[in-house]
Amino acid sequence: MIIFGANTRYKTLHKGHFYCPNCMTERPYELKEARPYFTLYFLPVFPIGKPREVVQCAHCQMIFDTTVLSMEKPKRPMSLADILNHLDDLLASGTPVEYLVRDMTAADLEREVALRAIRDVIGDARVECPDCHLSYASDITTCSVCGRSLEHHAD
Ligand SMILES: [Zn+2]
Numbered sequence: 001m002i003i004f005g006a007n008t009r010y011k012t013l014h015k016g017h018f019y020c021p022n023c024m025t026e027r028p029y030e031l032k033e034a035r036p037y038f039t040l041y042f043l044p045v046f047p048i049g050k051p052r053e054v055v056q057c058a059h060c061q062m063i064f065d066t067t068v069l070s071m072e073k074p075k076r077p078m079s080l081a082d083i084l085n086h087l088d089d090l091l092a093s094g095t096p097v098e099y100l101v102r103d104m105t106a107a108d109l110e111r112e113v114a115l116r117a118i119r120d121v122i123g124d125a126r127v128e129c130p131d132c133h134l135s136y137a138s139d140i141t142t143c144s145v146c147g148r149s150l151e152h153h154a155d
């Protein structure tokens with residue numbers, strides 16, 4: 001009986017470091033050329049199909065598409081200084097007031113001070129999402145949490 005089949009052979013092209021989504025941290029990787037081979041009695045005889053480049057994590061051995069190399073490490077949570085420096089952008093882009101207060105007080109800022117910092121940027125006017133009960137700067141038109149459009153009342 002003749003035993004034939006297919007197998008994938010890997011050739012290491014180069015090595016480096018990347019953010020492994022499986023290990024969720026930075027790991028060494030090997031960029032490999034994967035090539036399916038026709039095998040006879042388990043010995044590779046000739047390649048079938050085109051070679052493909054893959055990335056293998058040297059730690060967990062998981063194999064990824066090469067697009068994994070352009071993935072970035074998830075950003076660390078914003079520091080209090082980041083929040084305060086970008087408060088106007090954050091509010092203008094529709095971050096709920098309550099989330100900002102929560103993040104600022106989590107970073108040890110007093111609640112009163114956090115509220116005052118927000119008031120300094122957008123004043124006292126707010127729009128509130130009727131579903132989430134989150135409030136936004138008064139010129140925000142969509143709730144960023146549930147997507148509901150926020151109605152503006154004249155009163
Ligand atoms: Zn890994």
Ligand SMILES: [Zn+2]
Pocket residue numbers: 129130131132133143144145146147148
């Ligand atoms: Zn909402």
